[in-house]
Amino acid sequence: MTMRPLSRNRQLFYDICIVGSIVASVLITYISIQRGIYEVFPYFYLIPLVLIAYSRPKLSIYGSILIGWIYVALVFIIGLPDIKTYILATIWFYIFVSLGILISTYSQAYRKESARSCGTYYNSQAGAFSYDRETLMLREVNLKFATMIRYSPEELMQKSLSDIIPDREERESFISKTRDLRRVGDIEVRIRAGDGSTRWVLVSAAETGEPVVVCTAVDITETxxxxxxxxxxxxxxxxxxxxxxxxxxxxxxxxxxxxxxxxxxxxxxxxxxxxxxxxxxxxxxxxxxxxxxxxQNIGVHSPQWHNVPETVSLALASIDLHSILVDMRIPAVEIYADPLLEKVFYNLIENSIRHGERVSRIDFSCRESGTGIILRYHDNGVGVSPDDKDRLFQKGFGKNTGLGLFLSQEILSITGLTITEKGEPGKGACFEIAVPREAYRFTDTLNKSE
Structure with a gap:
């Protein structure tokens, strides 16, 4: 998380600590010199030096000079007339001033970077908030997120995830998706707004080094x-x-x-x-x-992941194969497609039975290509004539209704899949379904990663 500017109360607290640590250092110096102890007390001046550099970095150089003069003055006023002691006091003076300059330089640079990050966080046009993983209390909230869900930032700082996501099942699902992950994106969650309404929010989350989860949110209620x-x-x-x-x-x-x-x-x-x-x-x-x-059913329901071997098996089970041998060599792969994907394989099989004339074997296979994977369907029938290839997927073309292959192409196009015929006339029909990278995943790889 970025470092927020100190509040007035916290700044006052640090100022009191600075004054107190200087007074304590002076007293320790007086007591140490009176008792002849010269090795330890200079280190106590580092405490106010660090406090000034942290809370008031712009005054750090002046503060370090002041502290150095206080130390030198005390040594020269109440110290013994020992030239070695005076030399050490002078050296410590330069050490204090050098440390003050060094710490001040780094502190101011850190403050500027932190202020820039804070400005980005708190003034972002995207909603932003964080919550404690243990207590679920909201820790940091920017104005955009507060306005988005009808609260003021101060009110939200007193709330927890239980207050803004009251549904227990939905809240636990949200928390589980952010647990033990470095980055999580596109979590849709319903949030109860300050006026009692429900807002739909798309959340991206990321863990930090602290026990805090940082989230950005976009209001998708209207969508x-x-x-x-x-x-x-x-x-x-x-x-x-x-x-x-x-x-x-x-x-x-x-x-x-x-x-x-x-x-x-x-x-x-x-x-x-x-x-x-x-x-x-x-x-x-x-x-x-x-x-x-x-x-009319194409695109009515959202696309989903389909296990290809299982989907092909369902299509095979719903049609009379007439003793046709089926060889399926498809690995454990899932593709993202319309729920009517089974209809595509059904249409291909029916097309072979109806028009292949002498089909006795159907082969299903899969191979990777430069842009994704290719699902291949091949039969040993009469194939498709060159004159028919260009019109094969047109609506109404064919010996029967002329709608099966057209419908298959439409189903696949919903998620960017394409189908082409690559067979040789007389050697059987060969349909290839091209699946882009983002639309497939191997399930055995998923199981290993889990």
Whole structure:
């Protein structure tokens, strides 16, 4: 922590100590000289010398000269006519003055640096506070943080973490995140303000050499409220979409049923052809409506860390593989992606089964690249023709609905992941998912570090 300027009361206390130590040094000098003791008493003058340098560094040089003259005067006035004693007294005088200059120079430099740091701390546009790890009492608070949570700095200095983070579980979680760590960032915590309201604060914390944790805080209340409002709006919109989609699908089911009845009631070839086209159009509408169900869920929930082998296994378990052999050589790695990541692997597997024609083997693998890792999916089917590669991820392109790969690309792009097709025609399809460095972590490394 930086050194704050001394308060009036503390400055007065130090001044009294300085005067008292000078008086005590004078008395000790008088008694020592009277009893013929000349070796010890000069060291007592170092006490007021240090006190002056600490509490009043600008007066340190003058104070050291004054102390030196007091010492010399006492020795010359009440001392014995011994030339050796006078020489030692003169030497001590120069020692006091030299020490005073040296200590004053360093003290003033330290004060300037401390004042600069204090100014940065207390006048920062970011909130700043510290608390004692044992008592949880707030130790230092700047004006920005006090204003942020509707207190005055003086009021906050009387508070503890229990007062501003009343929720026990949230408070213990906050404390545990700052325990035994040199630096901690991005801790979201709710703080009860002085007016009784709740403020959301993003806190970064760091330990010091003292039993104190120093924190900086940014008010994110408005952002959190906006996020909550957006979440509520999305929930209402999704509810409306679900109801509307359900009603449309019900009407389509009725329409398809009547088309089938109409086909059974007529023998006119032209009319049967019209009915077939109408049924095809109705099924296309049905596929589009079902696609909106999957697409509306992209980005609704926050991205999270997914264990890749487990996610692939879940996708494999939800589809009939038709005796296809699966070889999965993916290490214990997690990637940061939308909760619909499983749908990506499902779509790739379904694409192989539906369009690979002769797929008997699917391989999953992983390798590191210069910018992150590459998750590789490969089958031994007919592959993708060169003409189709550029349009493969376009919405509506494909032999079925043309939406699966488009949906997969959209899911991955939420967290900056990309997917490309790198296979050779006739040798199978090969999809590579590029994961940037910040979006993956090896779980075995995490376990070792913990």
């Amino acid at each position: 959190k409220l906006a996020q909550e409002s957006l979440t509520q709006a999305n929930k209402k919109l999704n509810l409306l979409n679900n109801v509307t989609r359900h009603d449309i699908l019900n009407q389509l089911s009725a329409l398809l049923g009547f088309l089938e009845l109409s086909r059974q009631k007529t023998t006119d070839p032209q009319l049967i052809d019209y009915l077939a086209r109408e049924e095809q159009a109705a099924n296309a509408i049905r596929s589009q409506i079902l696609f909106t169900r999957d697409y």
